[in-house]
Amino acid sequence: MSPPPAKAGGVVERVPTYCYQCVAGPDLMTVKVVDGIATEVEPNHKAKGVHPAEGKVCVKAFGLIQKAYSPHRILTPMKRTNPRKGKDQDPGFVPISWDEAMTIVADKLNAIRAEGLLDEAGYPKVAASFGGAGTPTQYMGSLTAFLSAWGPIDFGFGSGQGVKCYHSEHLYGEFWHRGYVITPDTPRTNYIISCGNNSEASAGVCGVYRHAEARGRGMKKVQVEPHLSVTGACASEWLPIKPKTDAAFLFALLNVMVFESPRDRLDLPFLRDRTSSPYLVGPHGFYLRDPATGKPLLWDEASGQAVPHDTPGAVPALEGRFPVASAFELGADEERWDQTGVEGVTAFTKFAEHMAQYTADWAEKVCDVPAARIRKVAHEFIAAACVGQTIEIEGKTMPYRPVAVTLGKTVNNGWGGAECCWARTMLTVLVGALEVPGGTIGTTIRINRPVSNRLESFEATIDGFMDYPFNPTDRETWKAKPSIRNAYSTLVPLVGNSSWSPALGPTQFSYMFLDEPQDKLPRATFPEFLLVYRTNPVISFWDTDRVASVVSRMPFVVCFAVTRDETNHFADILLPDRTDLEGLQLIRIGGTKFQEQYWDSQGFALRQPSVKGRGDSRDFTDIATDLAARTGLLEKYNAAINRGSHGVALKGPNWDFSLPVDKAHSAEEIWDASCRSASAELTDGAETHGLDWWKTNGFRTIPFPVSNWFLTPALVEKGLRYELPYQERLTRIGRQLANRLKEAGITWWDRQLEEYRPLFDWHDFPGIWESHVVECGAKVADFPFWVVTARSMQYAWGSNMHIPLMREVSGNVKGHDGVVMNPAAAAKLGVEEGDRIEVSSPIGKSVQGRVVLSQGIRPDTLLMLSQFDHWATPVAKDFDVPSMNKLTAMSMTLTDATGSAADLTRVAVRKVAGRTS
Ligand SMILES: Nc1nc2c(c(=O)[nH]1)N[C@H]1C(S)=C(S)[C@@H](COP(=O)(O)OP(=O)(O)OC[C@H]3O[C@@H](n4cnc5c(=O)[nH]c(N)nc54)[C@H](O)[C@@H]3O)O[C@H]1N2
Ligand SMILES: Nc1nc2c(c(=O)[nH]1)N[C@H]1C(S)=C(S)[C@@H](COP(=O)(O)OP(=O)(O)OC[C@H]3O[C@@H](n4cnc5c(=O)[nH]c(N)nc54)[C@H](O)[C@@H]3O)O[C@H]1N2
Ligand code: SF4
């Protein structure tokens, strides 16, 4: 059903609301409603000067009208009637009432509760998969309160978010500088080196706006990537690098900066005072520590002796080797070396000596970027860094270093991701551009706490660094027995144990381990109940046929569903939620958030029904309350709401809108109380506007200091340093983990343990994908191409591919209807534009599609944009465009130490019959 044409003279309303369809949100907008029918999405002009993109939204938001009125919407609960589950099985969904649907769901949950929430293996019987990089919570009302009331749930059944996303960046970024996602300080930066960061497609309306403004004032960007993305097309320079060799390129930049540029062009005071560069490293590879205090030593040029790092008045030596009279080194577990008359080498000297091997001439052979270009980029970067200059922000004088290095998702995850994250951070460290105006900064935190303010998210360690919530690796507290199936707390110390950690763990293991028991690890068991919302792992993950096979064997699957899709094809029950323009929810906005949401204000915004919920769809909050009531959890659920699990606590220092816990409340009541509490929070209790006020006004903010975008001043205030370049903590933790796994007899994580080193090395990262070809019993020469993927501005993953408008708009951007291939490579195979090819991978899977020729891609690389290949999602299933996800493997070999792998694989290409022009 499409909206009937608006009658002239009809009643026109403009409803303020938000879009959070992709991770670059939230963005504010208004919906024009004529006689109750949504007709247009418009900017929210009241947000001009408040929202970083002046109250505008991107192209995807315009699709929301068609989404609401889609003829393919699921508009009533449905029950599966075909007990057999398979891709080729018609589920036989039949409409049922909400009462019947909720009775079936609650009976299952109550049966689980009666027998215990954990199964014999100790894993939660209930699992939940939410995708879209955390965006579903912005649409699921108070379901979060129900989940918190329930108890243990396995949140580790991933969808590709997390492990296919920015991953090493999340973990190492938070470890080094509290940066879950790392971006340029775009409004002030002048020079960006971007390795595969496709911000013109991926950074949302705020990112695109900021970059356009920056280009307008002359900012330069060097885009390094195997194919010319829309971002590359907007950049000053494109360097078509060989896939997965970015670490070599970045290492060579470091080499040029250290060896081919005068030392004083670097930010020596920053290196000396804000990093661990002057710490003295002993012969065993750990810091030399003061026998009295245990603190790391540095060489004090003032007194001519080694002193603890925080000695007042000390003038640390940045480089050199120094005699230390007495010190000890602290290794893994109980390793301790007490030493006298020992030589200490500064961490910076260790770093410089280590980088000597990675010359530009060496890198050229590895990454296929000419040495002269590497040198040019390094020198331009130093020149643009403005070392020594300052800028005033809100009356505070801060360093001004307008250079940034950004990484995209295939660069900062999987093998080589850690090395790229380290090298990128070191590039900015060398010129003092880390977490300062103009430089490379982190957006927000997800592993550390409190999320509300990353500047308050650290205590000092005695080593003078920010502390970090590692999963334990010591003998007493290491978790030999995983709490959920992907074993993140057992295997990945860096991922921590916050509410986001299960979804950032090696989520492919949740699927893999069900069929491949791992030696000495408790056997993975199928969860008895799987809940799915706004994710489609059967399309979005690696080796999608394999994911489909696992999902088809899940005993009971409940999916919230806007339309049929590939994952809910295997569901037992479908529940129709009120979607973007129909539901009610208040969320926090402002502050700093990925992708490039940097606000100078913070507050709340309301999502409210612009149009009546269609059919028998139900508001998420009402669904959650009903579930809580039917499972006897109402009190706990209401208490969770009062605590703020749904986004805002209902009680503050001088206000209290807590709801009585013993009865069910409607969505309107819950969000009215939430609105009142939010109003009070923003006005210190002075105002308590309820839902009606927020419905009219849409959002409200208070100032957020721009100076809070930058971490370095907070570090200075606490007298702390970044633990860079040398990784003493990680080395110790890696060795301890190795000891624990050895004691447990686990050998299948040995390769991952090698990532824990004091200084990162180049390894043949593309070679790991090549060795996987051999592991699959094939020959590398038979798979001569790489296939990579990229974002599309028109699509939020696969979530809006059922919207015809998105298809129409994306049709104007090259690459959306086939496999992008270089003409020279195509000519060798006798392939022309529009020909059909079969692309196959070493795991024995293949896809077909038409060829799109472009000079903007390396001859050894193919591009499969986005995540197509739908076979159940309406509209999308008729696209006939392939996706790499059927071709890529889920494999231990390809899993790195952080638990992620990368979206690329070696493939073979063959021309097949049929042409589509
Ligand atoms: N419109 C839109 N925006 C989004 C999303 C969305 O679905 N739609 N998703 C959001 C999410 S969850 C994420 S994770 C981000 C991802 O954001 P990005 O990482 O910025 O974007 P992608 O387009 O996925 O990155 C692909 C780029 O990496 C390049 N590439 C592939 N392999 C390599 C390599 O080995 N080296 C180098 N240097 N480059 C390589 C490709 O050529 C391509 O240009 O986007 C977010 N923003
Ligand atoms: N080929 C390829 N694959 C990729 C990537 C890539 O770049 N290329 N990127 C990876 C990354 S970084 C990420 S984060 C993941 C994301 O992957 P997922 O998190 O799995 O996201 P989607 O595939 O978009 O699935 C979203 C689902 O939500 C449903 N949906 C949309 N709106 C609503 C609604 O209002 N209500 C309900 N009930 N359902 C709704 C859609 O129908 C869709 O099935 O994908 C990964 N997969
Ligand atoms: S960038 Fe994402 S959240 Fe913002 S308007 Fe576009 S789709 Fe919505």
Ligand SMILES: [Mo]
């Ligand atoms: Mo992602």
